[in-house]
Amino acid sequence: MLIRLLRQAFILVYIFLTICALVYTLSKKQVPHVKWPFVTHFYAMMAPFQNYTTDNAEMMIYGQDASGHWTKIDYQTYFPFGRGEYAIRIRMTSFGDKKSKYTEIARRILEAENANGAQFTSVRMQWEKWPKSQYDFYGNYTAEQVTKNVMAEYFTQ
Amino acid sequence: MNIRPIAPRLKAFAVAWNNWWTRESYPHVMGIVRIVAGGWLLFYWAIRLPNVTNMYSTAGIVFPKIPTFMPEQFTWILNVQEPHIALLIFGIHVLALFAVTVGIFTRSSALIACLISWYFYYLSHHHFHTSYDRLYMFSLLFLALSNAGEVYSLQSWAKYGSPFRWGKMVSIFPQRLFGFQLTMTYLGVGFQKLWLPGWQGGEMLYYSMIGVWGTPIAFKITSYGWSPLYHVAVNMIKMFEVLIPFSFWIKKDKIRWFGMGSGLIFHVLVDMLLYIWWFAVLIPAYIVFFDPEEVYGFIKRHKPELALEQGKN
Numbered sequence: 001m002l003i004r005l006l007r008q009a010f011i012l013v014y015i016f017l018t019i020c021a022l023v024y025t026l027s028k029k030q031v032p033h034v035k036w037p038f039v040t041h042f043y044a045m046m047a048p049f050q051n052y053t054t055d056n057a058e059m060m061i062y063g064q065d066a067s068g069h070w071t072k073i074d075y076q077t078y079f080p081f082g083r084g085e086y087a088i089r090i091r092m093t094s095f096g097d098k099k100s101k102y103t104e105i106a107r108r109i110l111e112a113e114n115a116n117g118a119q120f121t122s123v124r125m126q127w128e129k130w131p132k133s134q135y136d137f138y139g140n141y142t143a144e145q146v147t148k149n150v151m152a153e154y155f156t157q
Numbered sequence: 158m159n160i161r162p163i164a165p166r167l168k169a170f171a172v173a174w175n176n177w178w179t180r181e182s183y184p185h186v187m188g189i190v191r192i193v194a195g196g197w198l199l200f201y202w203a204i205r206l207p208n209v210t211n212m213y214s215t216a217g218i219v220f221p222k223i224p225t226f227m228p229e230q231f232t233w234i235l236n237v238q239e240p241h242i243a244l245l246i247f248g249i250h251v252l253a254l255f256a257v258t259v260g261i262f263t264r265s266s267a268l269i270a271c272l273i274s275w276y277f278y279y280l281s282h283h284h285f286h287t288s289y290d291r292l293y294m295f296s297l298l299f300l301a302l303s304n305a306g307e308v309y310s311l312q313s314w315a316k317y318g319s320p321f322r323w324g325k326m327v328s329i330f331p332q333r334l335f336g337f338q339l340t341m342t343y344l345g346v347g348f349q350k351l352w353l354p355g356w357q358g359g360e361m362l363y364y365s366m367i368g369v370w371g372t373p374i375a376f377k378i379t380s381y382g383w384s385p386l387y388h389v390a391v392n393m394i395k396m397f398e399v400l401i402p403f404s405f406w407i408k409k410d411k412i413r414w415f416g417m418g419s420g421l422i423f424h425v426l427v428d429m430l431l432y433i434w435w436f437a438v439l440i441p442a443y444i445v446f447f448d449p450e451e452v453y454g455f456i457k458r459h460k461p462e463l464a465l466e467q468g469k470n
Contacts, residue, residue, distance in 0.1 A: 004179070007330055010302075011178055014334065018341050025345040037226040041291045045338065046345020051355035052364040078218055080208040084369040084432055089284035094222045101220060108218050132367045134379040 017042045056137060057129040058083075059090040059151070061106075063113055063120035073123070078109055083137070102152035110154050124153040178333050181326035183453035184307035185464060188260070188323075189444055190335065191305035194296050195258030197438040198270070201293070202251055212281050214243035222283040235279055246273060257300060260310020260320075264301050271297035288342065289435040295338060303331035317467050324467035335445040340402040347398030356395065359387025370431040378430070397423055405446040417443045 020031045021042035030036060061073040079086050092098045102125045110123040127149045133139025211217035214237060221235040238246070250273040256266035274294045282290050304327035306312040314320040350356040363383060366375035397419050404416025421440050428434050444452065456464040 007179055007328075011330075011334075015337070018337070022341065022345055025349050035226075037224060041295075043345075044286065045288050045291050045295070046342050046349070047288060048346040048349055048353070049355070049361070049365065050353060052361045053368070054364060056368060058369075078211070080211055082432055085285055087369045088286075092220075092284065093286070094283050095220070104220075105218055132364060134367055134376075134382060136376060137367070137369070137371065 021046060054132055055129045056132050056141075057127055058087060060126055060128050061109060062124045062126070063110070063118060064122045064124065065119050066121055070124075071118075071120075073109060073113065078105075078112070099152060103154055106152050106154035110156065114156075120156070122153055122155040124150060126150045177329075179328055179330045182329045182449035184304060184323050184325075184327040184449070185309070185456060186332055186444055186447065186449045186452050187303050187305040187327060188307065188309035189452075190332070190442065191260060191263065191300060191303075192258060192309060193438065193441045193444075194300065195254055198293055198297070199251065199254040199258050201435070202247075202254060206247070206251075209244055209247045210240040213247065213277060214238055214240040216240045216243075219281055220284075221280045224279060234276070237280070246276070249273065250277075257297075260306040260312050263306030263310065263312065264303070267297045267300035267303075267305075271301055287435070288346075292338070292342065296335070299331040299334045299338075302334075303327065305331070317465075319465060321463045322465040322467055329449060332445050332449065335442065336405070339439065339442065339445065340405060343398055343402040347395060347400075347402070350395045350398065356391065359385065359389070359391045362391050362394075363387045366430055370433055372430055372432055375430040394423070405443070413446060417446075 017034075017039055020034050020039045023029065023031055024039065024043050025046050030039070059075070061075055061078075062070045063073050064070050075086055075090075079089065081089060092101045095101055106123040106125050110120055113120055113123070128141075128146050129149070130138075130142070130146045131140045205212065208217075213219060219237045221237060223232050223235055227235075250270055253266040253270040253273070256262050257270060271294055274290075274297060278290055278294065304325075307325065307327050308323035309320055311320070313322055313324075317324055355361050363379065365371070367379050371379075401416045401420055401423075404412050404419075407413055407416075420443065424437055424440055428437055453464060
């Protein structure tokens with residue numbers, strides 16, 4: 001009897017939270033008095049790509065040596081994901097204060113690179129953006145078309 | 158106004174509700190779902206094995222997210238662990254998924270895998286915040302609530318002498334949860350696209366194909382340039398996603414077969430054009446839209462040796 005009751009309760013709660021998620025999906029309004037953390041996973045299971053962009057963007061990581069020369073560091077050593085997954089993960093959308101996270105990433109990469117024989121004096125993280133090309137992801141990745149936005153830089157102490 | 162008929166109507170509704178959600182039935186659908194979901198998740202996690210310490214331990218760059226509902230005294234659970242501890246947790250996770258797949262200690266294994274998935278989600282996967290990570294977690298929860306190890310499992314082999322032999326009916330409840338969630342996933346995704354500004358034209362498809370997710374096949378197609386056909390394709394996607402969740406439940410005139418066929422084409426195309434392969438598992442998961450009695454009858458007619466009933470065969 002208890003199991004039957006629990007089962008029915010589970011069904012009703014599951015349906016209710018799914019309906020809350022559907023209401024938000026359709027109206028972008030939360031059901032009053034239902035806390036978002038209870039609904040968030042239910043909403044996420046029915047959320048599509050929201051929008052598109054006409055630019056490609058990638059968080060590039062560079063190390064600078066004592067002579068001022070910049071070397072590009074392969075992100076996959078530290079973030080072993082495909083291009084799409086890396087692009088989303090590195091946005092750090094889970095956190096309000098992104099700057100401190102990017103600075104921490106730069107610090108960790110600087111230490112790891114130098115421990116592996118590099119002699120960087122700083123590591124920089126910057127978003128680079130360029131118009132999408134119909135032929136290749138990096139088709140329009142040229143000096144004239146790329147815009148850069150430095151997110152963080154960490155220097156050796 | 159005569160209100161007397163309300164009581165019998167309510168009773169009939171309760172009986173129908175109970176019959177639909179929780180009746181006892183054949184275990185074969187959930188046995189198949191267990192193998193499909195377990196095997197898929199085993200693959201999904203096992204390919205991360207070379208990067209476990211990088212992704213989940215102090216050896217990598219890991220920023221856990223503490224859920225807002227988590228009491229402060231439990232936040233230590235999400236501390237980033239040393240590499241050997243991370244490997245141990247990951248090893249338990251993979252073992253649990255293996256146990257789910259082969260059907261041994263199914264419920265406890267699925268629950269352990271669900272909890273560890275939750276842990277890895279807030280440790281690392283929250284950055285990617287995808288639908289499928291959540292779907293995978295809930296799938297394991299549904300399996301933990303089920304008797305999915307009753308057939309096609311090591312458990313049934315040990316209990317009845319054959320993995321194809323079964324001995325008792327199981328609740329349809331977890332299967333209905335799967336079906337309900339899949340329906341709502343398609344429904345929410347489809348309806349939202351009807352008015353999301355980005356989804357009002359073919360540009361969404363075109364620019365997605367030449368973005369971070371684009372495959373070589375996608376770039377080959379886009380190399381021919383823009384075409385109004387992208388508008389047609391986007392409208393077809395929306396139409397498909399809005400109609401498909403209803404079609405799954407309509408047995409009449411083979412409408413559900415049409416829906417599932419469309420789903421198959423849709424997911425295969427997505428996998429070919431975008432590096433978003435994680436939803437491909439939904440195709441075999443469509444089996445949850447068939448009643449257990451139908452599936453059992455089908456197996457019994459075509460391959461009776463795969464549906465041996467304890468004490469009868």
